[in-house]
Amino acid sequence: MNQFLQILASGGVLGAVYAITALGFLIVYNATKVINFAHGDFVMMGGLITAALSSAYGVPPLAAALVAVAVVAGLGVSLDRLAIQRARRKEHLTLVMITIGAASVFRGLMEIVVGRDIYFMDPFPGPVRITLGGVQIPGQGLWVLAALVLVAAGLWFVFRRTLLGKAMRAAAGNGRAAQLYGIDPQLMSAISYAMSGGLGALAGAVIVPLASGYYQTGLYFGLKGFAAAILGGLGNPFGAVIGGVLIGLMESLAAGYISSGYKDSIALGVLLAVLLLRPSGLFGSSEAVRV
Amino acid sequence: MSAASPLMREYHANLKGMVAFAVVLVLVGFAVTGSYPKTMLIFAMIHAIAAIGLGLLFGHGGQISLCQGGLLGLGAYISADFVRLLGLDPSLGLIAATLLPAGFGWLVARPLLQLSSHYLAMATLALGLILSIFYTQWVWLTGGADPGISNLPPFTPFGLQLGSTNAMFWVCAVILLLVLLVAINLIHSRMGRALRALRSGEVPAAALGVDTVRSKVAIFAIAAGMSGLAGGLYANFTRAFNASGFEVGLSIDLLIMVLVGSVRSPWGAVSGAFLITILPAFLEDFDRYRLFSYGILMTIIMVFMPDGLASAVFDGVRALARRRRT
Numbered sequence: 001m002n003q004f005l006q007i008l009a010s011g012g013v014l015g016a017v018y019a020i021t022a023l024g025f026l027i028v029y030n031a032t033k034v035i036n037f038a039h040g041d042f043v044m045m046g047g048l049i050t051a052a053l054s055s056a057y058g059v060p061p062l063a064a065a066l067v068a069v070a071v072v073a074g075l076g077v078s079l080d081r082l083a084i085q086r087a088r089r090k091e092h093l094t095l096v097m098i099t100i101g102a103a104s105v106f107r108g109l110m111e112i113v114v115g116r117d118i119y120f121m122d123p124f125p126g127p128v129r130i131t132l133g134g135v136q137i138p139g140q141g142l143w144v145l146a147a148l149v150l151v152a153a154g155l156w157f158v159f160r161r162t163l164l165g166k167a168m169r170a171a172a173g174n175g176r177a178a179q180l181y182g183i184d185p186q187l188m189s190a191i192s193y194a195m196s197g198g199l200g201a202l203a204g205a206v207i208v209p210l211a212s213g214y215y216q217t218g219l220y221f222g223l224k225g226f227a228a229a230i231l232g233g234l235g236n237p238f239g240a241v242i243g244g245v246l247i248g249l250m251e252s253l254a255a256g257y258i259s260s261g262y263k264d265s266i267a268l269g270v271l272l273a274v275l276l277l278r279p280s281g282l283f284g285s286s287e288a289v290r291v
Numbered sequence: 292m293s294a295a296s297p298l299m300r301e302y303h304a305n306l307k308g309m310v311a312f313a314v315v316l317v318l319v320g321f322a323v324t325g326s327y328p329k330t331m332l333i334f335a336m337i338h339a340i341a342a343i344g345l346g347l348l349f350g351h352g353g354q355i356s357l358c359q360g361g362l363l364g365l366g367a368y369i370s371a372d373f374v375r376l377l378g379l380d381p382s383l384g385l386i387a388a389t390l391l392p393a394g395f396g397w398l399v400a401r402p403l404l405q406l407s408s409h410y411l412a413m414a415t416l417a418l419g420l421i422l423s424i425f426y427t428q429w430v431w432l433t434g435g436a437d438p439g440i441s442n443l444p445p446f447t448p449f450g451l452q453l454g455s456t457n458a459m460f461w462v463c464a465v466i467l468l469l470v471l472l473v474a475i476n477l478i479h480s481r482m483g484r485a486l487r488a489l490r491s492g493e494v495p496a497a498a499l500g501v502d503t504v505r506s507k508v509a510i511f512a513i514a515a516g517m518s519g520l521a522g523g524l525y526a527n528f529t530r531a532f533n534a535s536g537f538e539v540g541l542s543i544d545l546l547i548m549v550l551v552g553s554v555r556s557p558w559g560a561v562s563g564a565f566l567i568t569i570l571p572a573f574l575e576d577f578d579r580y581r582l583f584s585y586g587i588l589m590t591i592i593m594v595f596m597p598d599g600l601a602s603a604v605f606d607g608v609r610a611l612a613r614r615r616r617t
Contacts, residue, residue: 034409035409035410035412035413037412037413037416083590083593083594086594086595087593087594087597090597091408091597092407092408092409093353093355093408094593094597096355096408096409096412097355097546097550097589097593097597098590098593098594100357100412100543100546100589101586101587101588101589101590101592101593102586102590103586104543104582104583104585104586104589105582105583105586105587105590106586107582107583107586108580108581108582108583108584108585108586109583111579111582111583112579112580112583219416219420219539223413223416223417223420226413227417230413259428261424261427261428262424262428264420264424265420265421265424265425268417268418268420268421268424269421271413271414271417272414272417272418272421275406275410275413275414276402276403276405276406276414279406279410
């Protein structure tokens with residue numbers, strides 16, 4: 001029983017990371033209807049930059065995470081400005097291919113700048129671990145959960161209560177009409193990429209002390225984050241959080257009771273199953289995914 | 292259709308191109324004697340076979356696939372295990388390496404191809420990753436990530452000694468020409484025209500009587516078969532490989548080969564495969580900058596010339612020539 005709870009706890013922490021990743025997917029998807037295949041690499045870069053700064057240059061973890069978030073948000077904006085916006089009138093497949101190319105660019109950039117080493121780092125400040133009813137949760141896990149709560153509350157506030165959030169929703173809903181009201185859709189797109197990059201980097205930064213930073217990990221973060229987003233019904237932030245936690249729990253259970261070699265295939269299997277059987281996800285509106 | 296129609300002329304031009312290409316391959320085969328350059332040429336031809344399939348799927352079918360690397364691996368393992376575990380003739384292994392991945396492609400295509408572009412990309416990416424997870428986990432079939440398959444006997448179909456680098460060059464050249472012939476005939480067949488109609492719009496194509504689902508499934512299966520065949524050749528040539536060779540990176544590389552050439556013609560896939568495979572050998576310390584520069588290349592091509600790089604250059608030259616004439 002205790003082992004079961006322990007597995008649930010670590011799955012929940014992992015799930016929180018996938019949930020933040022899924023929210024990042026969502027912001028760009030809602031604003032531009034583009035699925036950003038480079039999003040997983042935002043997460044990878046956030047973690048890798050944080051870990052490299054902290055372990056190689058002795059930068060305090062929180063400062064390193066802040067730098068990582070800022071850098072990746074900037075890279076997100078440049079992806080939008082330099083590539084996506086220039087091709088925004090081309091067909092959808094072209095935009096998808098651009099983000100696949102961008103994923104390779106980000107991976108290669110990290111390979112050149114940071115190198116091919118695997119970086120480990122100490123946890124963020126706070127208790128090393130806390131024990132709750134016999135279940136041990138690493139202190140870093142609390143940072144992860146706090147980050148998810150903060151991000152979810154922050155996004156809710158921005159999109160429901162601020163003028164910027166309303167402008168972004170308006171531009172996403174009907175770009176032409178929003179433009180007539182003085183909203184610049186290109187600016188909204190750039191802001192959504194900045195937010196998405198920042199969120200991805202944050203997810204990477206909070207999980208990296210429990211995992212490791214390496215330039216090849218973006219693919220898995222991307223697929224699992226997307227699996228979470230589509231499981232929750234793409235476009236639905238509440239669903240994305242639930243989807244992320246579910247994927248994390250399933251993966252943790254699979255690693256604990258089946259085989260750790262197959263744990264990555266769980267999220268992939270869920271992704272395929274949802275796409276093929278119920279593309280609107282658990283909480284999605286009946287959006288026409290199929291053609 | 293009369294013999295003078297533009298389509299027919301294009302077909303004849305393609306056939307003449309094939310003859311020219313065969314002559315070039317023969318000349319190169321005799322001129323290049325070193326083992327290393329010949330190895331690079333063999334890899335280029337193997338990649339070209341897979342890229343032709345992907346080019347048909349992407350350029351003509353308008354469908355993206357990010358699991359071609361995984362399918363190439365499927366062909367490699369099938370070909371190797373037919374010889375290694377079943378003790379069958381390598382020729383049977385090669386045939387199975389083509390037909391079984393094609394069958395697999397046919398099975399998965401029906402559900403997958405109902406998805407629109409970005410979902411299809413995600414789904415095939417997931418499928419490619421699932422394949423590579425199985426390649427590392429099913430050690431009894433694949434040898435896993437380490438050591439993988441080693442000491443596969445040399446390629447001796449029907450007892451012919453074709454295992455040497457020199458002989459494999461000719462084997463790959465003949466098979467590449469056959470695959471090209473299939474691709475060219477396919478483009479100029481009823482199905483090729485159906486696919487062309489399909490790419491410009493699924494609903495109008497269906498209205499004209501094109502069985503859209505069947506055409507898409509067929510082209511996916513054919514592309515999978517070509518990838519598998521390339522994998523079979525890869526297994527028989529290297530005779531030692533492991534699961535790390537068939538990761539998503541290979542699928543992206545194949546896609547870049549198609550994009551560097553042209554998405555509209557199998558010649559684009561062939562030239563892209565030769566360029567992307569052979570060029571890095573001339574650049575020192577390229578491995579470190581490979582991901583970055585290929586990513587930049589792919590992004591630039593997609594932003595400015597989504598029909599492919601060589602295609603855009605070709606069109607540009609033709610437009611210039613026309614302007615000069617008038």
